[in-house]
Amino acid sequence: MVAAAGVAAVVAFVNLVNSGNGIAWSFGAWLVLGSSLLVALGGALLALHLVLSKGLRGLMAVLVLLGIVGTGVAAYFLTAWILLVAMGVALVGWLIHVAADPSPLD
Amino acid sequence: MKIARTAATSAALTLIFTLATPALAQQDSNGGQSPQAPQYGVTDEPGDVSEEGASTTGSEAAPGSQDSGSQSGASQTGEEQDAAGQGSEAGQDDEASQEAGSDQQSPGLTSQPTQGGGSVERPVGSDAAATQGDEANTAEARQPQKPDAWMQDPNSWATFNGDLMAQKYSPVDQITPDNVENLEKVWEYHTGDVSDGSGDIPTTVWSATPLFVNDTLYIGTPFYRIIALEPDTGKEKWSFNPDARLEALTQPAMKNRGVAYWQAENPQEGEACQKIVYIGTMDAKLYGVDADTGKPCETFGQNGMVDVNQWNTVNDKWPLSLLQAPTIYHDTIFLGWAGKDWTDSAAPPGTVFALDAKSGELKWMFHALPNEVISRTGTANVWASMSLDPERGLLYIPISSPSPNYYGGDRKEELPLATSVTALDTDTGEVVWSRQLIHHDIWDYDTVAPPTLVDIQKDGQTVPALVQTSKQGFIYVLNRETGEPIYPIEERPVPASDVPGEEASPTQPFVDKPAPVIGDDWPGVSPLADAVSFGECSRRAEGYRWEGRFTPPSLEGTIAYPPTTGGSQWGGGAVDPTTGIYVVNSNSVVQIYTLIPRDEFEQKSQDGETSGYYAQGDVAYGFKLETFLNWAGMPCWNGPYGTIAAYDLKTGERLWNEPFGQVQKYGFYMPESWGSVTIGGPVITKSGLIFIGASMDSRVRALDLKTGEVLWKGLVDAPAVSLPAVYTYKGRQYVTFVVGGNTILLPKVSDQVVTFALPE
Numbered sequence: 110m111v112a113a114a115g116v117a118a119v120v121a122f123v124n125l126v127n128s129g130n131g132i133a134w135s136f137g138a139w140l141v142l143g144s145s146l147l148v149a150l151g152g153a154l155l156a157l158h159l160v161l162s163k164g165l166r167g168l169m170a171v172l173v174l175l176g177i178v179g180t181g182v183a184a185y186f187l188t189a190w191i192l193l194v195a196m197g198v199a200l201v202g203w204l205i206h207v208a209a210d211p212s213p214l215d
Numbered sequence: 216m217k218i219a220r221t222a223a224t225s226a227a228l229t230l231i232f233t234l235a236t237p238a239l240a241q242q243d244s245n246g247g248q249s250p251q252a253p254q255y256g257v258t259d260e261p262g263d264v265s266e267e268g269a270s271t272t273g274s275e276a277a278p279g280s281q282d283s284g285s286q287s288g289a290s291q292t293g294e295e296q297d298a299a300g301q302g303s304e305a306g307q308d309d310e311a312s313q314e315a316g317s318d319q320q321s322p323g324l325t326s327q328p329t330q331g332g333g334s335v336e337r338p339v340g341s342d343a344a345a346t347q348g349d350e351a352n353t354a355e356a357r358q359p360q361k362p363d364a365w366m367q368d369p370n371s372w373a374t375f376n377g378d379l380m381a382q383k384y385s386p387v388d389q390i391t392p393d394n395v396e397n398l399e400k401v402w403e404y405h406t407g408d409v410s411d412g413s414g415d416i417p418t419t420v421w422s423a424t425p426l427f428v429n430d431t432l433y434i435g436t437p438f439y440r441i442i443a444l445e446p447d448t449g450k451e452k453w454s455f456n457p458d459a460r461l462e463a464l465t466q467p468a469m470k471n472r473g474v475a476y477w478q479a480e481n482p483q484e485g486e487a488c489q490k491i492v493y494i495g496t497m498d499a500k501l502y503g504v505d506a507d508t509g510k511p512c513e514t515f516g517q518n519g520m521v522d523v524n525q526w527n528t529v530n531d532k533w534p535l536s537l538l539q540a541p542t543i544y545h546d547t548i549f550l551g552w553a554g555k556d557w558t559d560s561a562a563p564p565g566t567v568f569a570l571d572a573k574s575g576e577l578k579w580m581f582h583a584l585p586n587e588v589i590s591r592t593g594t595a596n597v598w599a600s601m602s603l604d605p606e607r608g609l610l611y612i613p614i615s616s617p618s619p620n621y622y623g624g625d626r627k628e629e630l631p632l633a634t635s636v637t638a639l640d641t642d643t644g645e646v647v648w649s650r651q652l653i654h655h656d657i658w659d660y661d662t663v664a665p666p667t668l669v670d671i672q673k674d675g676q677t678v679p680a681l682v683q684t685s686k687q688g689f690i691y692v693l694n695r696e697t698g699e700p701i702y703p704i705e706e707r708p709v710p711a712s713d714v715p716g717e718e719a720s721p722t723q724p725f726v727d728k729p730a731p732v733i734g735d736d737w738p739g740v741s742p743l744a745d746a747v748s749f750g751e752c753s754r755r756a757e758g759y760r761w762e763g764r765f766t767p768p769s770l771e772g773t774i775a776y777p778p779t780t781g782g783s784q785w786g787g788g789a790v791d792p793t794t795g796i797y798v799v800n801s802n803s804v805v806q807i808y809t810l811i812p813r814d815e816f817e818q819k820s821q822d823g824e825t826s827g828y829y830a831q832g833d834v835a836y837g838f839k840l841e842t843f844l845n846w847a848g849m850p851c852w853n854g855p856y857g858t859i860a861a862y863d864l865k866t867g868e869r870l871w872n873e874p875f876g877q878v879q880k881y882g883f884y885m886p887e888s889w890g891s892v893t894i895g896g897p898v899i900t901k902s903g904l905i906f907i908g909a910s911m912d913s914r915v916r917a918l919d920l921k922t923g924e925v926l927w928k929g930l931v932d933a934p935a936v937s938l939p940a941v942y943t944y945k946g947r948q949y950v951t952f953v954v955g956g957n958t959i960l961l962p963k964v965s966d967q968v969v970t971f972a973l974p975e
Contacts, residue, residue, distance in 0.1 A: 131913055131930050135882025186883040 110173070110202025111156055114149035117180065117195035121145045124189055137187050141180050145192070148176040148199060155206060174203055321528055324580070330646040331631040332585035337644070338577055357640075362605035363544065365428070365478050372940035373428040375473055375540045376787075377898065380668035381602035383789035385941035388902035389948035390973060395904060395917045395927045401949065401972045402449035408436035409966035410469065412958070417463040419964050420936070421955020422895065423473035424540070427942035429490055429506050432951065434968060435474040435540065439496045441504060446944040446951075449970060453509035457520070459496040465536045465555040466497065468958070472600075472937075473540040475548070476506060477572040488512035491572065493548065495537020499524035501550065503575065516575035523550065523568065526580060530561045530593050542601045542610070544641060546572045549610055551597030556659075560625065560832025562593030562618045565633075567601075567610075569644060579644035583614050583632040592617045592626040595633040599785045600665040604679075604695060609647055610639045611668070611681060611695070615661035616653070619831035620779075621768045621838045622810060623657045624716035630655075636666055636683045636691070638698065648698035652685060654720035657712075657767055658808070659779040660686045664787030664896075668695055671795045671864045680864065682790065684783035684799050687764070688733040689726040692864065702728045702867050709765035714810055716835050719767040728867040732783055732801035732860060735764060737776035738853040748845035755843070756851065759807060768808035774843070778806035786896020786909065786938060795864040796920060798905055800875055800893045805843040805852040810836040855890035857910070859897065859923060873923040876910025879961060884912060894936040894957055908935025908952050911960035915939070915952050915971075932956075933965035947972055 121142035124132055132138045151173040155166065181196035324336040366373050369386045377383050390398065412418030419437040426433040431452060432444040439459035443452040461469055475493045482489035490506035500522055503515035511519025527535050535552035542549040550568040565583040570576065583595045595617040602611045617626060617633045634656040637649035653660045666683040681695035692701045704724045712719040745752040760766055761774040768775075775781075781804045788799030816828065816837030829838045843851045850856070860872040876891030877884045895909030897918075905918040908931070915935050917927040933956030940951045954967040 129930065129932065131879075132882035137882030140881075183883070186885075188884055 110199050110206060111149055111152040113195050113199035113202055114145055114152050114177075117192050117199065118142060118145035118149055120189070120191045120195060124187070124192065132187050132189065135187075137183060141183050141187065141189065141192060144176055144180040144183070145195075148173055148180060148196075151176060152199070152202070152206075170203070170207065174200075177203060321526060321580075324577075327645070329581075329644075331583075331635075331637070331649050332628075333632050333646055334582045334586070335644040336580040336582070341578060357607060357609075360545070360606055360608040364480070366605075368428075370943040371428045372424075372942045373426060373476055374542070375424045375426075375475070375600050376602065376665060376938065377940070379542065379544060379603040379605050381600065381665040381787060382667055382669060382792055383787075383896065383898045383938060384791060384900070385898065386901045387941060387943050387948050388900065389943070390900065390904060390917075390950070391902040392904060392919050392926055394973060397973055398917065398927050398929070398950075398971045399974055400929065401447070401970045403967055403969040404442075404444060404449040404451070406434065406436045406440070406442060406966040406968065408438035408440060409955075409964050410437075411962075411964050412468075416461045416469065418468045418958050419955060419966075420466075420468040420470045420957050420959075421953060421964075421966070422937045422957070423471050423953045423955070424938040425940040425951045425953055425968065426474060426476050426492075427940055427944070427949075427951070428476050429478070430944070431506070432940075432968075433474050433476060433492050433506070434953065435471050435494045436966070437469040437471040437955065439471060439494055439502075441474055441492055441494050441502075441509065443492075443506075443509060444968070446942065446949060446970075447947070449968065455492075455494075455502070455504045455509040455511070457494070457496065457500070457502050459500070460498050462497070464497050465533045465553060466538070469497065470536075470538045470553075472538055473953075475541045475543050477543045477546070477548070478506070479546075479573075488514060488573070491515065493541060493543075495523075495539075495541070495550070497534070497536045497538070499527065499534040499537055499552070501537055501541075501548075501570075501575070514574060521570065521575035523552070526566065526568065526577070527563055529589055530559075530563050532559055532562060535563060535566075539598060539600055542603055543572060544603050544605060544610075545608075547578060547641065548572050548575075549601055549603070549641070551599070551601065551612070553598035554594060554596060556594050556618045556620055557829040557831060557838065559830075560592065560619045560834050561590055563596070564589045564593045565596035565614060567597050567612055567639070567644070569641070581639060581644045581646075583637075584617065584630060585628070588626055588628055588630065592619070592630075594618045594620075595630065598661070599663045600787075602665040602668055603641065604668055607679075607696065608641045609695070610641050611666045612637050612639060613662035613664060613666065613683070615663070616656035616659050619834050619838075620659040621657055621808060621829075622714070622717060622831055622834050622836045623655050624714075624718070624836075625834050627655070627718055634660055634662055636662055636681070636693070636698075638695070650691070650693060650698045652683070652689070652691065652724060653687065654723060655718070657717070657719060658687075658765070658775065661779075663785045664783060666693075666695075667788055667790050667797070669790045669792050669795065669797075669864065671701075673701065673865055682788060682797055682864065684732070684787050684801075686777060686779060686782040686784070688731040688777050688782035688801065689724075690729045690732065690788075690797075690799070690862070691726055692729065692867070702726065710762040710767060712767035713760075713769055714767065714836070717767065719765075723765045725764075729797075729862045729864075730869045732799060732858070733777055733781065733803050737761065737774055737805055738803060740851055741849070741853050744845050744847075744849040744851045747847055747849060748851075751845050752843075752851035768810050768838070770810055770812070772807045772809040775806045775808045776804075777802075778804055778808070779840075780804045780806065780892075784894060786894070789897045789899045789905070790864070791899050791901070791920065793901070796870070796899075797862045797864050798859065798897050798899060798920070799862075800857065800859040800895075800897060800907065800909055802857050802892045803852075803855060803890075804892065805850070807839075807841045807843055809839040809841075811839055812836060855888060857890035857893045859893075859905075859907070859918070861920065861923060871923045875907075876914070876916075877912040879912045892960065894934070894960060896938050898939050898941055900941055906939045906941060906950050908937060908939065908954070910934065913954075913956075913961070913963065915954075915969075929969075929971060931965075931969055932967040933963040934960045936960065947975070
C-alpha cells in the first residue's frame with residue numbers, strides 16, 4: 110500500500126510537470142499529487158503501527174481508504190491511467206492490511 | 216463508481232458554465248463585445264480618419280437611379296411570406312432611401328439603392344458603376360465566370376474555408392479511415408504571439424485557418440503578424456509585423472481568423488507583389504505584403520496599408536475591426552468587419568467592401584440597412600466568413616442582426632437584409648437575392664457562418680444549392696441562384712411579446728428538413744442539478760417564460776433555447792461534394808433573456824452589478840443575460856452540450872448525430888456522452904474522414920464520415936478553435952491545426968501551430 114502510493118505520488122508529480130499531457134499544472138494534477146502523498150503517509154502510519162490508539166488506527170484506515178478511492182476517481186477523470194492502476198494496487202494493499210491485521214478496525 | 220463519477224462530473228462542471236457560457240455569449244455576437252472594453256469615441260482616431268477621408272474625397276453626392284425593386288427568387292413565386300414582404304419592403308425602402316437622402320453616403324461616391332432597402336456606393340466613374348444595371352441582375356442574364364486558376368489546385372488550402380464555396384473539403388486521400396490511427400506529429404511551431412490577459416495585452420483568441428498556397432504555409436496571428444512557414448518542416452521563411460495596436464478596441468480579446476492570399480493571373484517573374492498576403496487588424500487597417508518576401512506592397516493602399524476606417528462615417532463609435540480573413544476573387548478583396556454590440560442602439564451600420572486586390576482602391580461598398588433607420592440602429596454587418604460561387608460571380612454574405620439586439624421597439628421596420636443570407640453581384644455589389652432567416656430579430660441570431668455551396672442531386676436533377684447553418688439551429692438549404700428553398704421553409708406563428716413597446720414578428724421561418732441541429736423543446740431540467748440545488752432549477756424554470764422557439768425576451772425572464780450561444784456557430788459545416796454528405800457541429804446551451812426597464816437598469820448600474828447587464832444604448836430597456844445555472848454553477852438543463860451530425864443533402868435525412876468532444880475543467884474530463892461546447896468547424900477529405908478540433912478538451916480528432924466514430928485523436932496545447940488545413944506537399948498529405956485556445960472554453964491559450972502526417 111505504501112509502495113503503491115509512493116509510486117502514485119511520483120507518477121502524479123510527473124503528470125504535474127510534464128507539459129503537453131493535457132493536465133499539467135492543473136488543479137486536478139496538484140490534487141492527486143497531494144492525495145497520493147497523504148495516502149502514502151497514512152499507509153506508513155498504519156504499516157508501522159505508529160498510531161497507538163485503537164480508535165485512531167481505525168480512523169486512519171478509513172481515511173486512507175477514502176484517499177485511495179478518491180485519488181483513483183480523480184485519476185480516472187484525469188485520464189491518468191498509471192495513477193489509477195497504482196491506486197488499485199494500493200487498494201489491494203489496504204485490503205490485505207485489514208485482513209491480516211484486523212486490529213485497526215476493532 | 217457510477218455514483219462517484221456522476222458526483223465528480225457535476226462538481227467539475229460547476230464552474231464551467233458559470234464562466235464559459237456567458238463569455239461565449241459575449242464572444243460571438245458580432246464577433247463579441249465587452250462592457251469593460253475601452254470606448255472608441257468619435258473624437259478618437261476613427262473620427263479623425265473619417266473626417267480626413269471625407270475632406271480628401273470631397274465630391275458632391277450623386278444618388279443613382281432606383282433599382283427595379285424585388286427580384287428575389289422567393290418573391291417571384293410569392294410562396295414565402297418573408298420573400299413577399301421583402302419584395303414590397305424593398306420597394307418601400309428604396310423609395311425611402313431616396314427620400315431620406317444619403318446619410319450613409321461618402322463624398323466622391325455614387326449611391327445606388329438595391330433590394331431590401333440596402334444600397335451600394337461606388338466611386339464616381341468606376342467600372343462597377345458602369346456595369347450596373349437591372350438586366351445583369353438576374354440568374355439568366357449573368358455571364359458564366361471563370362474561377363481563378365491558382366485557386367483550383369486540389370493539393371492546396373488557399374482560402375479560409377479551403378475554397379471559395381466554403382465546402383471545407385479536400386480531394387486528397389492519402390490519410391484514410393484505415394491508416395489514420397498511425398497519424399503522427401511532424402512538426403510544431405510557436406508564434407510567440409499569445410497572451411493570457413495577465414499583463415498589459417488582452418488575452419488572445421486565435422482562430423486562424425492556416426493557408427497552404429504558393430508552396431508556403433501562411434499564418435496570421437492575434438497580434439496581427441503574418442508568418443510564412445515551410446509546409447513540411449515548419450521552418451520560418453519570413454514574418455511581417457505591422458506593429459498593430461494591441462488593445463481591446465471592440466472585442467474583449469485580441470482576435471484573428473487568419474490571412475487571405477491573392478496572386479496575379481500571370482505573375483511576372485522578379486516583380487514584387489505579384490502574390491500578396493493580407494491581414495486585417497482590430498483598428499481597421501488592412502495590410503498587404505509580398506507573399507514571397509513579406510515586404511509591404513508599396514502599391515497597395517498607402518505603403519501597403521488600407522485604412523478601412525476611412526469609410527466608417529456613420530455612428531462611428533468604434534473602429535471596424537478586421538478580424539476575419541477576407542474573401543478574394545477576380546482581383547477583388549471582399550471585406551466585412553466585426554464590431555461591438557449590446558452596448559449601443561445606434562451603431563455603425565453593416566457594410567461589405569470590395570477593394571482592388573492590387574491597389575486597395577474601393578470598387579464598391581454595400582450597405583445592408585436603409586438610411587432612414589440608422590439613427591436608431593446599426594450593425595447588421597458581416598463579421599463571419601463569406602462564400603462565393605466562382606462560376607456565377609455571386610458573393611454570399613451572412614448578415615448579422617441589427618442593434619439593439621434584444622429590443623426592437625425602436626426599429627420596427629422590417630429591415631429585410633438583417634439576419635439574412637444574401638447574394639451580391641461580385642461586380643456591382645447589388646443584391647441578387649436575399650432571404651431573411653429571422654424577422655425582427657430580438658434574439659441576437661446573427662447569421663454567423665459562410666453558406667456552403669454545393670451541387671446536389673435531387674429528384675434526378677442537379678441543383679445548385681446553398682446550405683446555411685444558424686444559431687437558431689435550422690439548416691436552410693436553398694437554390695443558390697434564386698434563394699428559393701430546396702427543402703421547405705414554413706412561416707409559423709410564434710409567441711407575441713408581452714413587453715410594452717415591443718412588437719415581435721407574428722411568424723418566423725421554420726425548417727423541419729434537414730432536422731435542426733437541436734431539438735424544438737429546451738432539454739428540460741437536469742435532475743442532478745435540480746437535486747443539488749434543492750429544486751432551485753425547477754422553481755426557476757417554472758417562473759420563466761417559455762412558449763417554444765422564438766419566445767421573445769421578457770421582463771420576468773425568458774428561457775432562450777437556442778440562445779445567442781447555441782446552434783451552430785461561425786465554423787459552419789463541411790460537405791463532401793461527391794456524395795452530398797454534410798457535417799456540422801453544434802452547441803446546446805440554455806440562457807435566460809431578461810429585459811430591464813431603463814430606470815431599474817440605471818439603478819443596477821449604479822450598484823455596480825454590470826456583469827451580465829448590457830445597456831443597449833438609450834432604448835427603453837437594458838438587457839440581462841444569464842446562463843441557466845444553479846447556485847453551484849451547474850447547468851440546470853440536460854446534456855449533451857455539444858454534438859456533431861451528418862446529413863444527406865440529397866434526401867435531407869440526418870445520418871447520425873453524436874455527442875462530440877469532452878468538457879474539461881481543472882484538468883478533469885467529463886463523460887464523452889455529455890459532449891462539449893465547440894468553437895471551430897470540421898473539414899472533410901475524399902477518403903471519408905472528418906478532421907476537427909473545436910472541443911474544450913484540447914484534442915484534435917479524425918472521425919469516420921460514415922458513422923461519426925472517433926478514429927484518432929491527438930493532444931494539443933489548448934482547444935483548437937479553428938478550421939484545420941488539409942493539403943499535399945511533395946507527395947505527402949498534411950493536416951495543420953492552429954491551436955490558439957479560447958478562454959470562453961478553457962482558461963488556456965496557446966500559440967501552437969501543429970502539423971500531422973502519416974509516417975514516411
